[in-house]
Amino acid sequence: QKEVEQNSGPLSVPEGAIASLNCTYSDRGSQSFFWYRQYSGKSPELIMFIYSNGDKEDGRFTAQLNKASQYVSLLIRDSQPSDSATYLCAVNYGQNFVFGPGTRLSVLP
């Protein structure tokens, strides 16, 4: 059973703080890792993807991948109320694309 786990939250952070979202996965053979943001009532939209160990930065977002620990995270710097959403971690397992349950983030003004 391929699994992707996330803390369901809610994770509450004050505006301007760093939000840290974590994800673990069960299959060491996974090669591609994705973070999606989903606003209530909307479809998921891609934020970042990462394939290699280490950090990948894009604006206020940083994805971190540690394949040895089977761990991928997303950091959001200078969090804004508009970042309040559910963040989905997704991992590819061959043809299968497995999503975690999502972490609900609330950025408080």
Next chain:
Amino acid sequence: ETGVTQTPRHLVMGMTNKKSLKCEQHLGHNAMYWYKQSAKKPLELMFVYNFKEQTENNSVPSRFSPECPNSSHLFLHLHTLQPEDSALYLCASSQDLDLLGASTDTQYFGPGTRLTVL
């Protein structure tokens, strides 16, 4: 609005009805997917098509029947559904699957169809 469209956006149907969901992608992608998203549950992959050929069927009940006439269009035919099938049905597309059939490309989602089965 993304390059993936879905119709209808909302659908209410009885358990004896037959209906179809439609998805169209304008991104030139070759792989398309159907997902189910229920309340309080993770996204569940239902079907994968690559170059119009079905490559994955995640043990989905036969009351869900996919059809992919070409790389741009994907349908999900519904018949004799159950109330527990009520969910958001999302279509997605990606550039391709790799030689091993792995989905390593970014997937782009449509807005979804909110289905209610009475």
